[in-house]
Amino acid sequence: MNEKINSFSVLTEQEAQKVRSTVCELKEFWIERNPDMPFYTLGAASYIDAAKDRQDYCCMAKNYNAILRDRLGWLYERLADKLAQFLKAPVSYRHELALPGFHVYLACKLFERAIASIHCDSQYNLVNWESPDETDFNNPISFTLAISLPKFGGGLNVWNLHYPEIIQISDADFVQLVKSRIKSYYPYQIGQIILHSGHTVHQIAPAKNIQPDDERITLQGHALFSQGRWQIYW
Numbered sequence: 380m381n382e383k384i385n386s387f388s389v390l391t392e393q394e395a396q397k398v399r400s401t402v403c404e405l406k407e408f409w410i411e412r413n414p415d416m417p418f419y420t421l422g423a424a425s426y427i428d429a430a431k432d433r434q435d436y437c438c439m440a441k442n443y444n445a446i447l448r449d450r451l452g453w454l455y456e457r458l459a460d461k462l463a464q465f466l467k468a469p470v471s472y473r474h475e476l477a478l479p480g481f482h483v484y485l486a487c488k489l490f491e492r493a494i495a496s497i498h499c500d501s502q503y504n505l506v507n508w509e510s511p512d513e514t515d516f517n518n519p520i521s522f523t524l525a526i527s528l529p530k531f532g533g534g535l536n537v538w539n540l541h542y543p544e545i546i547q548i549s550d551a552d553f554v555q556l557v558k559s560r561i562k563s564y565y566p567y568q569i570g571q572i573i574l575h576s577g578h579t580v581h582q583i584a585p586a587k588n589i590q591p592d593d594e595r596i597t598l599q600g601h602a603l604f605s606q607g608r609w610q611i612y613w
């Protein structure tokens with residue numbers, strides 16, 4: 380996977396609204412992720428849950444996958460088909476890992492600040508892979524599918540900085556390196572995926588002029604090429 384930021388359509392606006400309605404109907408299953416801000420996930424997230432306890436993450440994944448497949452099975456079929464077309468390779472879900480799940484941000488002025496982490500994605504280190512010798516850990520992909528956006532939009536900040544450059548440097552040196560590199564902004568569009576190498580340094584961009592009824596709902600996922608196919612998880 381190259382370092383280019385790619386975008387392509389997965390859902391119509393009407394279909395995205397259908398997904399949004401389902402996510403809201405499942406509000407009782409939202410997981411509060413920050414006691415000080417209205418940030419939730421619907422689904423198990425390896426970067427949070429596997430980082431705490433791998434076994435608990437797998438249990439959560441099993442429970443949430445059943446709910447998500449039952450209510451949004453058509454979405455996961457569509458997503459796999461679109462990714463396979465774009466990647467020109469077979470795509471499957473790692474069923475013992477979490478399905479791509481949802482970030483849910485409700486209206487809060489704190490989200491106008493640059494509080495999201497600047498990072499590369501390396502969640503694959505937190506979960507088990509059946510055949511590590513047949514898995515490409517050097518070229519992961521990450522993607523975001525916008526379901527609902529604030530009135531003034533949302534997007535992704537990306538720097539021309541990559542994982543091999545930062546893997547062994549201090550936090551202070553990382554901050555300085557980020558400041559020295561070009562930052563680009565990629566706006567989300569409802570129903571479209573933004574897909575990139577998880578090894579490109581990136582950040583959820585701060586929101587602009589948040590309105591009282593704003594919300595930001597996105598489907599999040601990652602994949603590695605393993606055993607001849609892209610295997611998707613969250």
